Amino acid sequence: MFQMIRQSFIDFVPGLTTDELDRICLRLQPKSFARKTIIVPEGQICQYVYFINSGAVRLFNRTNGLDRNAEYVFENNWISEYRSFVTRGPAIQSLEAIEDCEMLMLSYNDVQESYNTNPKFERFGRLIAEFILAQTSNNEIENGLYTPEERYLRLIEKDSIMLKRLTQQQIAAYLGIQPESLSRIRRRLAQKT
Numbered sequence: 001m002f003q004m005i006r007q008s009f010i011d012f013v014p015g016l017t018t019d020e021l022d023r024i025c026l027r028l029q030p031k032s033f034a035r036k037t038i039i040v041p042e043g044q045i046c047q048y049v050y051f052i053n054s055g056a057v058r059l060f061n062r063t064n065g066l067d068r069n070a071e072y073v074f075e076n077n078w079i080s081e082y083r084s085f086v087t088r089g090p091a092i093q094s095l096e097a098i099e100d101c102e103m104l105m106l107s108y109n110d111v112q113e114s115y116n117t118n119p120k121f122e123r124f125g126r127l128i129a130e131f132i133l134a135q136t137s138n139n140e141i142e143n144g145l146y147t148p149e150e151r152y153l154r155l156i157e158k159d160s161i162m163l164k165r166l167t168q169q170q171i172a173a174y175l176g177i178q179p180e181s182l183s184r185i186r187r188r189l190a191q192k193t
Contacts, residue, residue: 001030004076005051005104013124020118027110033097040095046084048105049128052077055101056165060173061093069173070139072098072162082132098170148177149185 002025009016009024029048033039033055040046042061050057052075059071059079070093073079084091085108114121142151152175155162163171172182 001053001102001104002028004053008051008076008078009124012127013120016120020120024106024114024121027114028104028106031103031105033101033103035097035100037097038094039097040081040084040091042092042094043090044084045088046081046091046095048107049078049080049082049085049111050095051104051106052079053102053104055097055099055103057101058096058098058170059093060096067173068176069170071135072166072170072174074161074165078128078131080132082129086129099165143176148175148181149188151175152182152185153189 005028006021006025009021028051039050039057052073054075056072056074057079058069059073059081060067060069062068071079079095081091081093081095083089088108111121111125115125142154146154152171155171155175162174166174168182169179172179175182177185
């Protein structure tokens with residue numbers, strides 16, 4: 001269960017010793033989440049960063065009864081409602097398991113203690129924050145620059161895993177459109193080929 005997360009730590013912070021990895025792994029709490037479980041509800045403070053060993057999670061908010069999916073994250077990746085986790089304020093987005101998940105959780109207090117006891121983990125936290133910021137910025141930029149059809153074409157080019165594992169409704173919500181609009185885009189693209 002800890003092999004993938006140990007590799008993630010090593011990838012982000014080369015030079016971690018076996019002892020340092022063992023100490024951080026002792027702080028991790030394994031937890032299973034069934035599909036459709038809300039892991040972090042909007043409005044509550046996010047207490048953990050999560051490493052996904054298996055499964056998939058979405059980060060979303062609900063506006064006017066419609067879900068707006070900001071991100072889908074699959075195994076061997078980190079996820080959190082990071083703004084809430086860092087500021088200790090209420091989450092403005094929710095985390096939901098969209099598949100059965102096996103995850104490892106690291107609490108806010110354990111993260112802070114790790115930062116204070118080992119500068120390598122402070123570097124790890126900074127790199128994770130930069131990674132999350134870059135992902136979020138990229139999604140916002142794409143949503144502002146590209147039409148839904150262009151975003152769908154970019155998704156086809158860069159993320160076949162999403163297309164294989166998500167429903168049409170989930171893909172449409174990620175693109176910020178209705179499933180019917182995604183069907184029209186698919187039909188139009190099929191006619192072009």
